[in-house]
Amino acid sequence: MDEDAFNMAVRKFLKEVGVTSQREIERIVRDHKVAGERLKLRMTLTA
Known part of the structure; x- marks a missing residue:
């Protein structure tokens, strides 16, 4: 994946x-x- 596509996916x-x-x-x-x-908030980010 090129950098632009990656940035768009993250956004x-x-x-x-x-x-x-x-x-x-x-x-x-x-x-x-x-x-x-x-x-108070807690966020869990999994990959």
Whole structure:
């Protein structure tokens, strides 16, 4: 895979992860599953 194709694939992946993460964070806040003013998150990235 050439560098440009790799960069585009990574950007596409990060865009999807970002959108999915934002939706999940919004759902947690909306469902009042947050204790206090801060939201602690943990992310696991596997390959």
